Amino acid sequence: MNVPVLLVEDTPSLQVVYKSILQNAGYTVVCAGNAREGLTAFRENNPDVVLLDLMLPDRPGQDLMTEFLHQRPTTRVIVITANGSINRAVDAMRAGAYEFLLKPFTEQRLLHAVETARAERVEPASTPPHPAGFLGSSPTMKKVYSRIASVGKSMATVFITGESGTGKEICAQAVHEASNRARGPFVPLNCGAIPADLLESEVFGHLKGSFTGALSDKPGAAAVADGGTLFLDEICEMDLNLQTKLLRFLQTSTIQPVGASQPRKVNVRIICATNRDPLAEVRARRFREDLYYRLHVVPIHLPPLRDRGGDVIDIAEGALTRMAAEENQSFTRLSNEVKTLFCQLPWPGNVRQLLNVLRHAVVLFDGPEVTLDMLPVELLHERDTVVTSTVTSGLATSGLLGKSLAEIEQMVIEETIAHAGGSVPRAARILDVAPSTIYRKRGQWNRPES
Structure with a gap:
C-alpha cells in the first residue's frame, strides 16, 4: 500500500474522518481541499485510487476527474456526492468514474469501495476477454x-x-x-x-x-x-x-x-x-x-442479432456442435445456402429464435450438413417476406412513374429472380404465381430462360 490514496474533499471535518478511517486500515492518504490542490497532488503522487467530492469550491469535481483520467486512464476514481445529487453520480459513472459513494456512507462502505478499486489496479487488456456464454466478435459485441x-x-x-x-x-x-x-x-x-x-x-x-x-x-x-x-x-x-x-x-x-x-x-x-x-x-x-x-x-x-453481422454464423456453428452432441447426431456444418440465409434474416426473436431453428433441424434430421430443406417452413416464409420487402424498396427508389404496366411487371419479376439467387421456382413462390408463367413471360421478352 505504498502508493497513496488521494482524497479531494473540501469539508475539513469530513476530510479528517475519511483520512482517519483509511489510515487505520493501513492506507497512506494524501489530502487536498480543492481542485487546484487535488491536481497538484495527483501529479506529484500518481495515485491509483482517488476519492473525489463532486462539489468543490473552485471547479466542478467531474471536470477534475476528466483531467485525472486523461493524464492516467487506469486511475480508479471514486466520486462522493450528497444523497440528493444522484444524477451527478450517474453522469460521473458514465464519464468514467469507477464507483460512487452517497453521503452519508458507512466506514465499511468506504473501505469496501477503496479495497475493490485497489484490487483492480491493472492495465486494461488491448482486446476485451470473451465472457462465458457469448459468441461472436463483431465491433458492437x-x-x-x-x-x-x-x-x-x-x-x-x-x-x-x-x-x-x-x-x-x-x-x-x-x-x-x-x-x-x-x-x-x-x-x-x-x-x-x-x-x-x-x-x-x-x-x-x-x-x-x-x-x-x-x-x-x-x-x-x-x-x-x-x-x-x-x-x-x-x-x-x-x-x-x-x-x-x-x-x-x-x-x-x-x-x-x-x-x-x-x-x-x-x-x-x-x-x-x-x-x-x-x-x-x-x-x-x-x-x-x-x-x-x-x-x-x-x-x-445488447444489440439485436440482425446488427451483429457474421456473429450469427459463429453462434449457429457453436450451437450446432453442442446440439449434435446432445442429440447424438452427426451434424458438423451449415451449408453455404443456409449461411447466406442466416445473414439475410431479420431474426425478430434474436439468438433464442436462432437456437430454436437449429434445434428443429438437429432433432428431425441428421447431418453432416444443415441444408435449406431442413429449416422450419415459417423461416423460409420469413425469408420470402424479406426478399419481397427488399424488391419493393428497390423498385420504389428506381422510380416507376412514366413506365408502362408491362415494363413495371418485367422489373418486378426480374428483381425478384435476382433476389432469389436466380431461381425462377423460388421467385414464383414469392410472387405467388406458377413458374411456367414466369418462363413464358421471359420468353416473350426474348431473354434466355433460367
Whole structure:
C-alpha cells in the first residue's frame, strides 16, 4: 500500500474522518481541499485510487476527474456526492468514474469501495476477454465485452437493455463472474413472470402466517443473494408500489420480510434488465423516475442479432456442435445456402429464435450438413417476406412513374429472380404465381430462360 490514496474533499471535518478511517486500515492518504490542490497532488503522487467530492469550491469535481483520467486512464476514481445529487453520480459513472459513494456512507462502505478499486489496479487488456456464454466478435459485441470487463469489479448497479432473446441474463451472469462477488450467489428473478401480489414476498421474503398460504418462513431473493448479485429481469414490469420499496432497499441496503417487525442488512449488488425502453416507461409514469436514475448507473445495451453481422454464423456453428452432441447426431456444418440465409434474416426473436431453428433441424434430421430443406417452413416464409420487402424498396427508389404496366411487371419479376439467387421456382413462390408463367413471360421478352 505504498502508493497513496488521494482524497479531494473540501469539508475539513469530513476530510479528517475519511483520512482517519483509511489510515487505520493501513492506507497512506494524501489530502487536498480543492481542485487546484487535488491536481497538484495527483501529479506529484500518481495515485491509483482517488476519492473525489463532486462539489468543490473552485471547479466542478467531474471536470477534475476528466483531467485525472486523461493524464492516467487506469486511475480508479471514486466520486462522493450528497444523497440528493444522484444524477451527478450517474453522469460521473458514465464519464468514467469507477464507483460512487452517497453521503452519508458507512466506514465499511468506504473501505469496501477503496479495497475493490485497489484490487483492480491493472492495465486494461488491448482486446476485451470473451465472457462465458457469448459468441461472436463483431465491433458492437466487442464494446459489450469491454463494458462487462470494466464494470465487473465495481459495485455500481448495472442496467441491461435489449430485445427479447439477446442474452440479457447471460450478460448479467458475466458481470457477476467478472466481479469480486463471483464466489457468492447469483440469484435471477423475473419480475414479469411473478404475480404482483406475490412479487414482494419473492424479493424480500415472508414470515410464517404473514398472509394466507404462508405456511413457513421463506427468505426472499434479496436475502438469498446476500454476498452476491441479485438480477432483476424485466424490471419495468414491477408494480409501482414495490418499486418504492425497492428504492428504499437500494438506499439503505436493508430488507424487511412480509410480516417482520425489524429490517435486516444485506450486502447485495443489483443488476437489472428490460426489453422495453426504460425512459419511455418513465415518461408513461409506469416506472419511477427516481428509481430509474438510481438503477441506470452503468448501462449495457445488447444489440439485436440482425446488427451483429457474421456473429450469427459463429453462434449457429457453436450451437450446432453442442446440439449434435446432445442429440447424438452427426451434424458438423451449415451449408453455404443456409449461411447466406442466416445473414439475410431479420431474426425478430434474436439468438433464442436462432437456437430454436437449429434445434428443429438437429432433432428431425441428421447431418453432416444443415441444408435449406431442413429449416422450419415459417423461416423460409420469413425469408420470402424479406426478399419481397427488399424488391419493393428497390423498385420504389428506381422510380416507376412514366413506365408502362408491362415494363413495371418485367422489373418486378426480374428483381425478384435476382433476389432469389436466380431461381425462377423460388421467385414464383414469392410472387405467388406458377413458374411456367414466369418462363413464358421471359420468353416473350426474348431473354434466355433460367
